[in-house]
Amino acid sequence: MPINDKYESPLTARYASPEMSNLFSPATKFVTWRKLWLHLAIAEKELGINDISDDAIEDMKGHLVLTEEDFRVATEEERRRRHDVMAHVHAFAITAPRAAGIIHLGATSCYVTDNADLIILRDACNLLLDKLARVIDTLSKFCAEYKDLPTLGFTHFQPAQLTTVGKRASLWVQDLLWDLRNITRARDDIGFRGVKGTTGTQASFLALFEGDHEKVEALDKRVAELSGFASSYPVTGQTYSRKIDVDILSTIASFGASTHKTASDLRLLVSLKEIEEPFEKDQIGSSAMAYKRNPMRCERVCSLSRHLMTLIQNALMTSSVQWLERTLDDSANRRVTLPEAFLTADIVLTHLQNIFEGLVVYPKVIFRHITQELPFMATENIIIAVVKKGGNRQQCHEEIRVLSHQAARRVKEDGCENDLIERIKKTEYFKCIWDELDQLLDPKTFIGRAPQQVEKFLEEHVKPALEPYKDVLRERKVTELSV
Structure with missing residues (x-):
């Protein structure tokens, strides 16, 4: 067939990292299924199922990684049987024949499908957390570097009191810090479905162990341990509750809101x-306008973040319609929604890391914007200074109100620079504070405790939060974008 004649998801074809793409690949899923069958067999043998031989265990251990032939056999079998789990039981039995009779013993399909999903979701959270920690660390260094640089603050995207470049960036860090906390909580709350049988009653395992309830409980605990979980969910239907997917995707959707806000702020500042x-x-910014330097990275972050925020609705709807012990209308949906959520979040983090590593600040432009607005913001300071010299507050307010409106009219109607200070210097009423005007207009006197807030925030909140990731943060590397 001709090359490029079939749809490919841009998430994997263009953007996602190799490690996240691999985690949600068929190879990882089916290797995980085989490991789960191995863990079940080991635990059943340990608890006295004599039909499981050492040779069977070793045969399974030696064939956990699927070959091309395994995939071919499984694909063909699924085409015949319309059942993916039984297709892979069949393929595993062929490649590990000494275990053929005991693979999947007592289990239902969701033993492998759901437990594998939980393992992969847990590992995917770990990948996101490592990358998110790096993003926070990089942006925190930017905060520290620019904590003292005054900049025009905005409310309603209208000029407001000054802040600093570092303080503004600390707001982005704080949102991401909460995302780090939320995703950590979601990951730590992930349990194991365990061995619960077809409707969650463990009836098949109770029959396998001839009515021994303690052995059934021990089996559930042992398989969870072998699979890397401290415990399994105490009760399930045929599946683990899809509310778990809601919990995980809600934290990732919330992360999407944070990144959209941050990238939107940057797009405004770029403008x-x-x-x-x-x-x-x-790099080319426009095919027509050669001078353009469009913020394509931030735009891509916004674009993908919007997609990320929509996926939680799928999880909510799926969770709400799981009839009784289960229904299968979750399957096709989750095959799309869960991988896309993590792949998208992974891509967003890669882009943010690249952006924050290369952010360029233009202090002279920032200062020019300050000087255009600061005279208006300094009026209260000027009034106070005049009053301290014996002036009348109401009279001073009226004098400066008239001059401010005159200056504003020139700015808006004639496109002139703000000349309020020049007007004050020419008005005899303000002669008593003429020699103080430069000091009264020093931008650093308008930033309040912004530098101190940044320092304290980084030391008392960011530093402790990043402590568990110190080994990850030592691995310094430049983040490249594939396209």
């Missing part, structure tokens, strides 16, 4: 020419 995302030497 103001105060900050710029990385722009490569040969």
